Amino acid sequence: MPHLSDLIRRHTSLKQADLEWIHSLVSDWQLLADLSFADLVLWVRLREDDGWVAIAQMRPTTGPTAFQDDLVETVLRDDMTDDTSRTTRAVGRRTLIDRAWEEGRICRDGDPDWSGGVPVREETIPVRRQGRLIAVIQRSTNLSAARTPSRLELTYLQSAGDLAQMIAEGAFPFEDQEPLMVRSPRVGDGLLRLDQNGEVIYASPNALSAYRRLGLTADLVGARLDRTTLELAAQGEARDEALTYTASGRAPQEAEVEARGVTVQLRAIPLVIDGVRIGALVMVRDVTELRRRERELMTKDATIREIHHRVKNNLQTVAALLRLQSRRLDVPEARAALDEAVGRVGSIAIVHEMLSHTPDEAVDFDDIADRVIQMAAEVSSTGKVVVPRRIGGFGLLNALVATPLSMVLAELVQNAVEHGLGQGPGRIEVRVHRFDAGPGHRGTGSLELAVSDDGGGLPEDFDLEGTTSLGLQIVRTLIVGELGGTLAIKPKESGGTEVAITLPLEREEGSVP
DSSP, X not given: OOOHHHHHHHHOOOOHHHHHHHHHHHHHTHHHHHHHTSEEEEEEEOTTSSEEEEEEEEOOSSSOOSOSSOOTTOEEETTOOTTTOHHHHHTOOHHHHHHHHHHOSOEEOSSOBOTTSSOEEEEEEEEEETTEEEEEEEEEXXXXXXXXXXXXXXXXXXXXXXXXXXXXXXXOSOTTOOOOOTTOOOGGGOEEEEETTSBEEEEOHHHHHHHHHHTOOSOSTTSBHHHHXXXXXHXXXXXXXXXXXXXXXXXXXXXEEEETTEEEEEEEEEEEETTEEEEEEEEEEEOHHHHHHHHHHHHHHHHHHHHHHHHHHHHHHHHHHHHHHHHTOOOHHHHHHHHHHHHHHHHHHHHHHHHTTOSSSEEEHHHHHHHHHHHHHHHHHTXXXXXXXXXXXXXXXXXXXXXXXXXXXXXXXXHIIIIISTTSOEEEEEEEEEEOOOTTOOSEEEEEEEXXXXXXXXXXXXXXXXXXXXXXXXXXXXXXXXXXXXXEEEEOTTSSEEEEEEEXXXXXXXXXX
């Protein structure tokens, strides 16, 4: 389905500021749908000003839907009528949309619309921004389950009416609203209605239960919510600085109160009609279990980071011991073998060091690659002037790929310095190109890596399959056997040697192409 921004740019002439206002409205209009027990469809004038296009739709979680079908991208031209257009009949009475736009006020239909087989009450709400109309909300209520409303439902409907009036006046959504939490409380989680003095005039059963868990023993209705909440918070372990403003209903923001091991999240929505604050809605949600799981995850992440840190320290200790052993040896071949082992251990330690600083099991491999390349070149150069260079980016790689790949990179650079360049100076080039699977695709991407030198090239009798080089055997085992990639070694046309590697990559969230 096309993105909201794409629909607006494709069909309308709205400006960027209007687009941002609509984004804010749509991000929060589930509240209006739930309070109204109604479906919402957002209509915007076409670019040619010859009709309407539906750019967003929301169904209520508190009642039955009036529209089974998706109406987004439905176009209503001015020359369509109820008699000639099946589409127009499906979305209700077109005249209400036009009236709300022309008169700039909320318009209601007196008689239910039965054209869809069930009785539907239609209403249209003009959307105003800075005194100018930019859209119309069609609010459609399914009346098939109509009955005498309870006090909760009457409070919902009254609050929905106030919110609709604020939309029509351009007072909602709030321009200076703080960023909402990832999961804000919804209407069904718990609802409090406050008067202009901040006293509770209605508390839904869920909201009252949440405050009971915090330790409330008195009646919540008739009490000042800010005072009551702060008294409860004073007995608990934490007290949010924003709690006073949120619990009073004077600011459109969120806060949390914690007491007796229970955490309750509050979200306040001031109700302002004709510039006068008449009260507020405060939605309440018990997030105790959610916060407990978050703390467990934080503890787990900290433990994992500490494990990586200790593994890195142990590997560095092993590398130091190998260096000490190497210095005591008089046999050059044995000393070279231990020095190579030090490099292999060091490349693995670098990966664990990076993982010890991130809560994720994915690391930015570019930094690791640069350190491994430099370390391998310095260890192997033995006085030669070697210039290593990386071209391209690896991006984020999972630790299961990063650890063996760091070893492979160290082996290839070290091999290029020692055998490719021989006794002379030269350049080592590491070229990498990443192909990521696109968003929404479960397939794999790939990573192409080439390590080349400008040395003397391969011996004429070189055979990768039959080589006795421990380094190349390690590279082949890790690339082909562990990572499922391909490995090829070939001479460069301009002189020297190139090792080409291709690896399959599972798509990582936040990966860098």
